[in-house]
Amino acid sequence: AEFDLILRGGTVVTEADTTRCDVGIRNGKIVALADDLGTAAAEVIDATGKWILPGGIDSHVHLSQPSGPGIKMADDFETGTRSAAFGGNTMVLPFCLQQKGQSLREALKHYHAEADGRCYTDVSFHLIISDPSEQLLGQELPALVQDGYTSFKVFMTYEDLRLSDLELLQVMDVGRSTGALVMVHAENHDAIRFLTERLEREGRTAPRHHATSRPIAVEREATHRAISLAEIVDVPVMIVHVSNREAIEEIRRGRQKGLKIFGETCPQYLVLTESDLDGLNMEGAKYVCSPPPRDQESQDACWQGIEDGTFDVYSSDHCPFRYEDAAGKLAPNGRTSFRWIPNGIPGIATRLPILFSEGVVKGRISPQRFVALTSTNHARAYGLYPRKGTIAIGADADIAIWDPARTVTITHDLLHDGCDYTPYEGMEITGWPITTIVRGVTVVLDGELVSNKPQGTYIPRELSEFVSRPVMLS
Numbered sequence: 001a002e003f004d005l006i007l008r009g010g011t012v013v014t015e016a017d018t019t020r021c022d023v024g025i026r027n028g029k030i031v032a033l034a035d036d037l038g039t040a041a042a043e044v045i046d047a048t049g050k051w052i053l054p055g056g057i058d059s060h061v062h063l064s065q066p067s068g069p070g071i072k073m074a075d076d077f078e079t080g081t082r083s084a085a086f087g088g089n090t091m092v093l094p095f096c097l098q099q100k101g102q103s104l105r106e107a108l109k110h111y112h113a114e115a116d117g118r119c120y121t122d123v124s125f126h127l128i129i130s131d132p133s134e135q136l137l138g139q140e141l142p143a144l145v146q147d148g149y150t151s152f153k154v155f156m157t158y159e160d161l162r163l164s165d166l167e168l169l170q171v172m173d174v175g176r177s178t179g180a181l182v183m184v185h186a187e188n189h190d191a192i193r194f195l196t197e198r199l200e201r202e203g204r205t206a207p208r209h210h211a212t213s214r215p216i217a218v219e220r221e222a223t224h225r226a227i228s229l230a231e232i233v234d235v236p237v238m239i240v241h242v243s244n245r246e247a248i249e250e251i252r253r254g255r256q257k258g259l260k261i262f263g264e265t266c267p268q269y270l271v272l273t274e275s276d277l278d279g280l281n282m283e284g285a286k287y288v289c290s291p292p293p294r295d296q297e298s299q300d301a302c303w304q305g306i307e308d309g310t311f312d313v314y315s316s317d318h319c320p321f322r323y324e325d326a327a328g329k330l331a332p333n334g335r336t337s338f339r340w341i342p343n344g345i346p347g348i349a350t351r352l353p354i355l356f357s358e359g360v361v362k363g364r365i366s367p368q369r370f371v372a373l374t375s376t377n378h379a380r381a382y383g384l385y386p387r388k389g390t391i392a393i394g395a396d397a398d399i400a401i402w403d404p405a406r407t408v409t410i411t412h413d414l415l416h417d418g419c420d421y422t423p424y425e426g427m428e429i430t431g432w433p434i435t436t437i438v439r440g441v442t443v444v445l446d447g448e449l450v451s452n453k454p455q456g457t458y459i460p461r462e463l464s465e466f467v468s469r470p471v472m473l474s
Ligand code: URP
Pocket: 062, 185, 241, 288, 289, 290, 291, 317, 319, 343, 344, 345
């Protein structure tokens, strides 16, 4: 047969257009796009009435990441990428966390060993820089950018991760000299610490006070500072997991000055609020993430940023901890104060359906914008385009087939992850990814895992296209 696989009768959506056409796949690549490719293939999938989208790329996920004494992340590379595939994703970019005193190469060895042979999607790593020694800044990090680790994240909060302003400037300067994209977690550490200590003195320790301890001003100030530091260094930055209008305004202001400031938001800021942290008993712990979900006005602002292009990427920030588990949300002493609840919530499988249903089906964004926000822009931002992130001849055959009309009530058992809950339980969704194809291999077919043998692979990356492209105003 001429093709290994033909997708027949579907509607192909890219960031640029929506076209009725068949897709021919050979040796893991897209080799033909035409009105009618016939059926001369080893396998044919009937996609009549379905949408054929570039597989989702989730460029912000945490898998198998050490999270403190006695605490264990709920997903490893097997369960996390399996869940990603069920959610219409073909590639994920987890973080490789440098622990204090560790070299980046040592940290990478650990994550590569964890990922090797266990991934259902393709994977690549961002580096988290927590200990920027002279050796790291001068030699190790620039060499790793050359080797295909072309993005790194810095933190302005968390005791073990945060960098001083001087260190932020030094790491950003490696971004400038190498062309790597710097991602910033923008929250003011001292302000969080001050508020946390005051709340604890007052006995206000329930999960909901996680949000009280990290108000909007904490994020706005750090976002402003991160952008100013980037301006001083003259380097592009990506502000990750943006939750509210004031932080969005800082990004817009930076762009209007001509700075290359990019923004990411996540499902939790579109559909959750801080009142979700008020659960019975400790149930609110299921929604503890940073920045915290906020209010309706913040949700509206994040939707506005999704619609008007302030946000280039929409990621999950999947960072799962089990609830009914001694090593999970309430471990080791999370019952005594919000301060000890591990930060992060699951969302790798629900990211795309939430945006499809709330965004595309409700008419807030076009199908093309959905593709840009969930796949193409991730590929462009992180050096994977045009191999990934599009449906075009020569691209990897990374594809999700969607049933745009299927209605689904989200329940945890649909997600196939290693966690024991979803923050989106009971949510009504229209539009669902039914089949996921990674480099021509069908991983999920009609909602069923095809094989228990993971075939995803590690992909070294080129430099970010966002770093070199002109500033786009929105
Ligand atoms: O609460 C969160 N977001 N946990 C994940 C780590 C991070 O800051 O992205």
